[in-house]
Each structure stands twice: as structure tokens, then as C-alpha cells.
Amino acid sequence: MRLTHCDTHFPHLVQFYHHQPVLHLHTQNYDDQAWVALTWLRAAAYVSSVLGDQTWRTKFLSRARWFYALVRRGWDEKCGGGGMYWGRWSRYKNAVTSELFVDLSGAVYEVTQESRDLEWALRGWVWFRESGMVNDQGLVNDGLTRDCRYYPGLS
Numbered sequence: 001m002r003l004t005h006c007d008t009h010f011p012h013l014v015q016f017y018h019h020q021p022v023l024h025l026h027t028q029n030y031d032d033q034a035w036v037a038l039t040w041l042r043a044a045a046y047v048s049s050v051l052g053d054q055t056w057r058t059k060f061l062s063r064a065r066w067f068y069a070l071v072r073r074g075w076d077e078k079c080g081g082g083g084m085y086w087g088r089w090s091r092y093k094n095a096v097t098s099e100l101f102v103d104l105s106g107a108v109y110e111v112t113q114e115s116r117d118l119e120w121a122l123r124g125w126v127w128f129r130e131s132g133m134v135n136d137q138g139l140v141n142d143g144l145t146r147d148c149r150y151y152p153g154l155s
Contacts, residue, residue: 013043013047030085030088031086034068034101038064043056064111074088080127086143093146095128095143098127098133105117109121
């Protein structure tokens with residue numbers, strides 16, 4: 001829809017908004033919640049640019065910000081000054097979740113222009129770059145233990 005500027009599927013997007021299992025997603029891991037937030041940011045950009053509909057833009061942005069607030073709960077300062085745990089009960093910090101957090105924070109900043117969102121994006125990126133998440137061969141390790149060591153048992 002975004003690429004073709006076609007509005008024929010907009011009613012499906014509205015139905016998804018009304019019937020999304022928000023409470024169920026509230027219990028999912030932080031990476032899942034970040035994907036949901038990014039999706040609603042895209043939906044908001046679509047309805048704003050293609051349809052010019054500010055009412056739905058506001059609703060979609062509100063949903064994105066709600067999920068973004070859930071995702072931020074995964075940030076932890078104890079190990080190396082930051083990073084994202086995969087989920088609330090996870091025992092390791094996850095590369096994909098941390099990368100999604102940086103992407104999501106930057107995307108939210110682009111919409112809100114609020115400095116705290118940019119600060120989250122920069123803070124996340126600096127932590128990721130300096131965390132040891134990237135090994136000596138330049139490959140991204142999947143995760144770090146709670147004491148910031150590479151955890152080879154992760155797949």
C-alpha cells in the first residue's frame with residue numbers, strides 16, 4: 001500500500017487496528033513488540049501521505065508509542081551500561097532486539113522530533129557498538145549473558 005499508494009486495503013488495516021490482540025502482545029518478548037510498533041509507524045506514515053487522514057495517523061501513532069513504551073522496559077543498565085533483553089524473563093541480551101530498539105527509537109524520533117527518542121536511539125547504538133555483541137570476525141553474536149559475555153549456546 002505504501003509503495004503503490006493504493007488505498008484499497010485501508011479497510012483491512014482499520015479492522016486489524018480494531019481487532020489486534022493488544023493484551024496478548026503485551027505479554028510477548030520485546031522484539032515482537034518492537035516489530036508491532038514499527039508496523040504502526042509505517043501505517044501512520046501511509047495514511048498521512050497517501051490518504052491525508054490525520055485521525056487515523058493519530059490513532060496509529062498512539063498505538064506505536066504504546067508498544068514503544070513496552071519495548072523500552074527491556075533496556076537494562078546492569079550489564080555494560082545498557083542493551084535490550086529478549087524478553088522479561090530472558091537470561092541474555094539479544095542482538096536482534098537491541099538492533100530493533102535502535103531502529104524503533106530512531107523511527108519514533110523521526111515522527112515526534114522529541115530529543116528523548118533520539119537519545120534512546122543513540123544510546124542504544126553506542127551500547128551495541130561497544131558491547132562485544134560484534135565479535136572479532138565482524139559477525140554479530142546472537143546474545144550476551146547477564147554478565148556481558150558471549151553466550152555460545154544461543155541459536
